[in-house]
Amino acid sequence: xxxxxxxxxxxxxxxxxxxxxxxxxxxxxxxxxxxxxxxxxxxxxxxxxxxxxxxxxxxxxxxxxxxxxxxxxxxxxxxxxxxxxxxxxxxxxxxxxxxxxxxxxxxxxxxxxxxxxxxxxxxxxxxxxx
Amino acid sequence: xxxxxxxxxxxxxxxxxxxxxxxxxxxxxxxxxxxxxxxxxxxxxxxxxxxxxxxxxxxxxxxxxxxxxxxxxxxxxxxxxxxxxxxxxxxxxxxxxxxxxxxxxxxxxxxxxxxxxxxxxxxxxxxxxxxxxxxxxxxxxxxxxxxxxxxxxxxxxxxxxxxxxxxxxxxxxxxxxxx
Numbered sequence: 001x002x003x004x005x006x007x008x009x010x011x012x013x014x015x016x017x018x019x020x021x022x023x024x025x026x027x028x029x030x031x032x033x034x035x036x037x038x039x040x041x042x043x044x045x046x047x048x049x050x051x052x053x054x055x056x057x058x059x060x061x062x063x064x065x066x067x068x069x070x071x072x073x074x075x076x077x078x079x080x081x082x083x084x085x086x087x088x089x090x091x092x093x094x095x096x097x098x099x100x101x102x103x104x105x106x107x108x109x110x111x112x113x114x115x116x117x118x119x120x121x122x123x124x125x126x127x128x129x130x
Numbered sequence: 131x132x133x134x135x136x137x138x139x140x141x142x143x144x145x146x147x148x149x150x151x152x153x154x155x156x157x158x159x160x161x162x163x164x165x166x167x168x169x170x171x172x173x174x175x176x177x178x179x180x181x182x183x184x185x186x187x188x189x190x191x192x193x194x195x196x197x198x199x200x201x202x203x204x205x206x207x208x209x210x211x212x213x214x215x216x217x218x219x220x221x222x223x224x225x226x227x228x229x230x231x232x233x234x235x236x237x238x239x240x241x242x243x244x245x246x247x248x249x250x251x252x253x254x255x256x257x258x259x260x261x262x263x264x265x266x267x268x269x270x271x272x273x274x275x276x277x278x279x280x281x282x283x284x285x286x287x288x289x290x291x292x293x294x295x296x297x298x299x300x301x302x303x304x305x306x307x308x309x
Contacts, residue, residue, distance in 0.1 A: 001193040003200040017201060021208045028212045038172055038179070039156060040186040042193065047158035074196060075157070093159055100161070118159065122150030125157075129188040 005046055008074035009053045009095060019056060023049045054097035078128040079121060086124065089117040146171075147181045156185050 006023070007016045027034075027048055034044040075094065079087050092098045100118070104111040154160040155168050172178050 001190075001197050003204075004196050004198040005193065007198065013201075017204055020200060020204065021211060024208045025211050025215065028215060038169065038182060040183070040190065042190050043156050043186045046189070047156075050158050075192075094157060118154065119150040122153035122157075122159075123148070126150070126153050126185065126188075129185070129192055 001042065002045060002049060004074060006049060006053065008076065009050070009057075019053055022056065023052050026052055050094075050097075057097075075125065078125045082121070082124050086117055086121050089114060090121045093118060143171075143175050143177050147177065152178070152181045152185050156182065156189060 002023070003016060003020055006019050007013070010016050010019060023045075027045070030048075034041045037044045039047070076087070076091065079090055089103060092103055093100065100111050100114045103114045107114070151160065151164060151168055155165055160168065168178070172182070
């Protein structure tokens with residue numbers, strides 16, 4: 001299950017394999033935290049895996065604008081019918097791990113506008129999943 | 131008054147849930163302030179916990195539906211690497227420890243409640259052999275017992291016939307006839 005999740009962040013299957021191994025190695029000693037969390041183990045794993053992936057991409061100097069894994073769809077596919085602005089916000093925040101203030105600066109809008117778009121993205125995702 | 135306040139709070143919680151905070155939190159997109167606020171509220175509002183579990187469940191279903199299996203052998207490679215980690219390698223084999231093998235002397239107290247025992251698989255063969263032998267012995271016992279009863283009855287009949295024959299020989303009528 002986590003392998004498909006990882007693939008949305010990276011361009012190649014080989015990189016996804018290597019990242020998945022790295023994720024399990026790094027999280028193996030912290031699994032106690034998963035059981036103490038208010039989230040399910042799988043959701044906890046997803047959050048921690050994303051942190052590791054984003055950290056790995058930053059360390060390796062992967063260009064955050066290179067739009068690596070969004071072609072793998074996954075959660076991004078839930079926003080297929082939404083506006084390009086919504087998809088842009090979700091892609092930059094979720095896939096590329098950028099900050100809300102960065103996006104606001106880039107779009108020439110205030111942060112509240114980006115937060116509103118994010119809220120709408122979340123509502124669309126909930127509706128699609130439900 | 132209290133009921134009104136409760137209703138207002140409930141309404142606010144519903145609005146809070148509808149704002150998308152749960153989804154942001156579960157996807158790891160909530161800011162640290164938003165995440166800590168939700169974690170503070172969670173123990174007091176079961177609706178929040180229910181919404182969190184519900185969305186987590188939906189995500190797991192989505193993950194199952196979109197599952198792509200990793201290449202064969204990847205899991206065993208990960209397992210090998212995880213086993214090589216110091217915290218896991220140091221754990222003494224055959225003994226569980228409390229804190230992930232951090233201290234080797236710290237044994238988990240195991241209370242024996244089971245009424246079952248585990249034995250070597252050779253005991254199964256031994257049991258089958260003993261069972262078959264016992265059945266053969268039982269069959270042999272029944273056979274020889276019947277034979278014994280049968281021969282005993284024949285012996286008794288023969289003895290009775292002999293006694294009868296002796297009586298006939300000794301009777302006066304038979305002596306007169308002989309004369």
